[in-house]
Amino acid sequence: MFKAIEKNIIVESNTKFTDNLNRDYEYFLERISRLNINENLLKKKISKFNLALPSWGVGTGGTRFGRFPGVAEPRNIFEKIEDCAIVNDLIGITSSVSPHFPWDNVKNYKELKDHAANYGLKFDVVNSNTFQDQANHKHSYKFGSLTNSDQSIRQKAVELNIDCINKGITLGSKGLTVWLADGGNFPGQQNFSRTLSCYMDSMQTIYKSLPDDWKILLEHKPYEPAFYSTVINDWGTSYICAKELGEKAMCLVDLGHHLPNTNIEMIVSRLIDLKKLGGFHFNDSKFGDDDLDSGSIDPYELFLIFNELTSASELNKFTNISYMIDQSHNVTDPIESLIQSANEIITAYIKSLLVDQKKLKSLQEKNDVIGASMILKEAYSIDVSAIIKKIRYENHNAIEPIYTYRKLNYRQQKSKIRFQNKPSLPGII
Numbered sequence: 001m002f003k004a005i006e007k008n009i010i011v012e013s014n015t016k017f018t019d020n021l022n023r024d025y026e027y028f029l030e031r032i033s034r035l036n037i038n039e040n041l042l043k044k045k046i047s048k049f050n051l052a053l054p055s056w057g058v059g060t061g062g063t064r065f066g067r068f069p070g071v072a073e074p075r076n077i078f079e080k081i082e083d084c085a086i087v088n089d090l091i092g093i094t095s096s097v098s099p100h101f102p103w104d105n106v107k108n109y110k111e112l113k114d115h116a117a118n119y120g121l122k123f124d125v126v127n128s129n130t131f132q133d134q135a136n137h138k139h140s141y142k143f144g145s146l147t148n149s150d151q152s153i154r155q156k157a158v159e160l161n162i163d164c165i166n167k168g169i170t171l172g173s174k175g176l177t178v179w180l181a182d183g184g185n186f187p188g189q190q191n192f193s194r195t196l197s198c199y200m201d202s203m204q205t206i207y208k209s210l211p212d213d214w215k216i217l218l219e220h221k222p223y224e225p226a227f228y229s230t231v232i233n234d235w236g237t238s239y240i241c242a243k244e245l246g247e248k249a250m251c252l253v254d255l256g257h258h259l260p261n262t263n264i265e266m267i268v269s270r271l272i273d274l275k276k277l278g279g280f281h282f283n284d285s286k287f288g289d290d291d292l293d294s295g296s297i298d299p300y301e302l303f304l305i306f307n308e309l310t311s312a313s314e315l316n317k318f319t320n321i322s323y324m325i326d327q328s329h330n331v332t333d334p335i336e337s338l339i340q341s342a343n344e345i346i347t348a349y350i351k352s353l354l355v356d357q358k359k360l361k362s363l364q365e366k367n368d369v370i371g372a373s374m375i376l377k378e379a380y381s382i383d384v385s386a387i388i389k390k391i392r393y394e395n396h397n398a399i400e401p402i403y404t405y406r407k408l409n410y411r412q413q414k415s416k417i418r419f420q421n422k423p424s425l426p427g428i429i
């Protein structure tokens with residue numbers, strides 16, 4: 001098996017940081033011993049965490065105003081896999097890729113699976129794109145896909161989703177995420193009841209094509225690209241549809257798909273209790289679905305979300321949740337953004353593991369408001385970077401991944417092979 005980065009490059013750049021790391025880690029161990037946390041148990045929990053990279057996340061994103069392509073962007077899914085492998089070689093917690101079809105269409109899916117396996121990568125849930133027309137389409141999704149008023153167009157959208165499942169089976173995926181752009185821009189444009197009923201009809205047909213060990217993830221969003229109404233507008237609608245579809249249907253929470261100030265951690269808790277939480281799309285936002293890097297605006301919210309997950313998992317309330325990044329990197333090197341985002345996400349997760357859940361519960365019972373909030377703040381304020389770096393070091397990944405990545409001159413190397421064919425493209429995502 002070959003991987004994207006030669007091991008000695010990582011080993012060499014790590015030597016620069018090992019002394020400081022050892023000192024920082026010693027202090028970290030002392031700090032968690034005051035919370036009666038066992039190092040090995042903590043490491044065991046952390047080692048189970050895996051985050052999927054979105055295939056589209058290694059390309060430069062854009063807005064509806066335009067897109068500024070980066071240097072040596074990947075031109076196809078094979079090159080996207082190479083970039084994902086760079087990220088995973090550096091940080092070691094992102095060993096799966098979530099593809100998007102038809103963007104990532106290839107002739108031979110077995111060959112694609114082998115290509116990823118050569119880099120130590122697997123495929124996570126597949127995603128269907130019915131939010132834009134393709135060059136070879138005779139039909140149009142302009143007025144909707146799974147809920148279009150034209151039955152033959154609904155059928156095409158259903159077929160596209162089933163086609164995604166079939167590709168995913170060859171790739172070794174175990175799930176399909178359906179995010180629907182369908183909705184309306186004007187009051188009166190759509191009958192809310194009719195579109196929801198069409199959605200259920202279409203989804204029931206797709207559901208029947210799911211293998212036994214698959215799940216289908218329903219992703220809600222209150223607005224955009226439709227700016228007046230969307231068909232699956234919120235988590236409640238998503239939950240009702242998932243429940244009616246059956247046990248393989250689960251809800252996916254994209255952090256950006258909520259109106260400002262929404263209490264997302266509470267939605268997470270509700271979906272756990274209702275046994276319908278199936279996955280996450282991580283990103284951050286300031287105003288709407290901004291698709292900013294995870295943890296770049298509100299890392300405390302990310303921590304509170306993980307606190308709900310950790311407290312529920314200690315009670316064995318769920319098992320199989322798909323974690324994935326879903327962001328639009330408009331002005332950064334996507335590889336650097338993915339590294340930083342993954343780091344923010346695992347940081348929030350580890351901090352949630354430091355919360356004294358028993359003590360928190362007892363303070364809640366006593367209505368000790370300040371005491372309870374201090375339990376959360378105490379865990380949140382502990383610097384967990386040393387254990388993240390230590391685990392990376394022990395697993396032969398990079399102690400300082402951005403430093404090592406920059407040492408590689410990766411973009412410069414790839415620019416000799418990956419020629420850009422267009423100076424600028426319309427915005428995507």
Ligand SMILES: [Mn+2]
Nearest residue numbers: 219254281326
């Ligand atoms: Mn998403």
